[in-house]
Amino acid sequence: MLKRSIFVIFLFVISIIIGLNLFSSRGHHSIGLITPDTFNFITLIGACIGIALVLVFKRQIIDMISKIHNVFLVTVVLLVSVFLQLAVIRFFGVNPSWDFGVIVNSAKHLLATGEMTDYFIKYPNNILLVSMLALVGKIFTPDLLIYQAVNVVLITLSQYFIYRITSKVAGHATGVLSLFVSVSFFPYIFFAPIVYTDTISLLFLLIPLNLLIDRNGDFRNHLFIIITASIFFSLGMILKGSLIIFIIALSIVLFIFQKKWKKTLFILPLLTLLIVKLCFNFFIYESGMIDKQQVQKYSFPVTHWIVMGQNDVSNGKYLKEDFLMTDQLLKTTTREQVREAHLNELMSRLKEKGWKGNIQFIIQKLTHTWTDGTYYSLNKLKRDPIIPENFTRLVDFKSGQLVLGYTRIQHIILLAGLFFIARLKNQNEFFTFSMLAVIGFFLFFILWEARSRYLVSLTPLLIMISCIGYFGINKKQAVSSENEKKELHHNTIS
Numbered sequence: 001m002l003k004r005s006i007f008v009i010f011l012f013v014i015s016i017i018i019g020l021n022l023f024s025s026r027g028h029h030s031i032g033l034i035t036p037d038t039f040n041f042i043t044l045i046g047a048c049i050g051i052a053l054v055l056v057f058k059r060q061i062i063d064m065i066s067k068i069h070n071v072f073l074v075t076v077v078l079l080v081s082v083f084l085q086l087a088v089i090r091f092f093g094v095n096p097s098w099d100f101g102v103i104v105n106s107a108k109h110l111l112a113t114g115e116m117t118d119y120f121i122k123y124p125n126n127i128l129l130v131s132m133l134a135l136v137g138k139i140f141t142p143d144l145l146i147y148q149a150v151n152v153v154l155i156t157l158s159q160y161f162i163y164r165i166t167s168k169v170a171g172h173a174t175g176v177l178s179l180f181v182s183v184s185f186f187p188y189i190f191f192a193p194i195v196y197t198d199t200i201s202l203l204f205l206l207i208p209l210n211l212l213i214d215r216n217g218d219f220r221n222h223l224f225i226i227i228t229a230s231i232f233f234s235l236g237m238i239l240k241g242s243l244i245i246f247i248i249a250l251s252i253v254l255f256i257f258q259k260k261w262k263k264t265l266f267i268l269p270l271l272t273l274l275i276v277k278l279c280f281n282f283f284i285y286e287s288g289m290i291d292k293q294q295v296q297k298y299s300f301p302v303t304h305w306i307v308m309g310q311n312d313v314s315n316g317k318y319l320k321e322d323f324l325m326t327d328q329l330l331k332t333t334t335r336e337q338v339r340e341a342h343l344n345e346l347m348s349r350l351k352e353k354g355w356k357g358n359i360q361f362i363i364q365k366l367t368h369t370w371t372d373g374t375y376y377s378l379n380k381l382k383r384d385p386i387i388p389e390n391f392t393r394l395v396d397f398k399s400g401q402l403v404l405g406y407t408r409i410q411h412i413i414l415l416a417g418l419f420f421i422a423r424l425k426n427q428n429e430f431f432t433f434s435m436l437a438v439i440g441f442f443l444f445f446i447l448w449e450a451r452s453r454y455l456v457s458l459t460p461l462l463i464m465i466s467c468i469g470y471f472g473i474n475k476k477q478a479v480s481s482e483n484e485k486k487e488l489h490h491n492t493i494s
Helices: 002-023 039-066 070-092 098-113 124-139 144-170 172-183 186-190 203-212 223-239 241-257 260-286 292-298 302-308 320-332 335-370 377-381 388-395 397-423 429-447 452-471 475-493
Strands: none
Touching (some): 039 172, 039 397, 039 452, 070 144, 070 172, 070 388, 098 124, 124 223, 124 260, 144 172, 144 186, 144 203, 186 377, 186 452, 203 223, 203 241, 203 429, 203 452, 241 260, 241 452, 302 320, 302 335, 320 335, 335 429, 335 452, 388 397, 397 452
């Protein structure tokens, strides 16, 4: 009953997201351009043609992929991915600014002094990323190119894990197709120059998933595996707060699929999160990296992002006025008073909009969050590019329409594939986990401050589920192809 309810809610959520994408797109908006009148219609037609071609020729595509040696194909595709990412770094690199710049510079500062800057008193959630980059800088050198090279490695490893996990769940042919999608996925290519939590967080989803899923595509029941996966998910949550959704999803999956007393294992991910968080806080405070009392007084409470998520000036995105309000309150009042002020402001904003206004606001917020096929990557590349004329050529005139058209078509095709998993009869722990994650991100970013790039952490699941939705589970096909090769080899010897 619970699995059925999750499935129905998932289809409802996906229907809303696809519906918004049919009529709207925010790719142009993210870089300050006006969407041409016919752009949405033409790209929608292009996406529909793409979906139709995949559905009509999916068996031929699977048969063709099954005949190619997987190791060779995967290696070549991953090398292409590295080339594309390095090309973007070379031609569309940016000078570190916004939070990205703070993180890179703070990693150098931490190496030199052993301490964090005052920025992390307000935002202690970014301390793990800075520590990771400082470690990289200590092993190699704290240069931007080194950090970008690490980013390329992490993105490419993520693409490999997407292939590996999909292969376990749906067979090697579908796995290879998921690899093709991930390598051509616009955000993975164009986020390469930007070393931030959006791409770094990918492995904190994919490594634990790969550990949990056995060769049959089911979750392992081994206690050590569950705890290890929970540790990775917990570190991901420390790196990026929205990843708490993965921990909650894992807990629910364990409760649903475990038998009898083993249902109590659902508490393990939550307990692991608590322990990992306490150990991490103990380490950063005891090491002297940052002052505990300062963090406890001046760090922004969670209510800040909930209030900011309800501002209608920027459709629930970052707003400088909200930042200044919280910053000033923390300097002049207690944290309890700050939370109370936030809750009062939240209620005021909700009442001011009214029922109709709140519904309209949510629709606009969802549109800005879920209909940007660039996932805000171009917005970040637009900020202080190293070679400005290259970025101008990328987004101006006809080239810009082709780039944004590609992102919109790809995005719609990807989302449409999620709906097709309704055709699958047997949906195991992986599918339930993925559906819960999509539902969680959908609801979370209605409440929280949101941008389209915050969804990058979810995209591996979108890619894997979409590919399985289109091409199905082809394990028998993979076994058949392997048997044909063996038989051919035997006949040749004979």
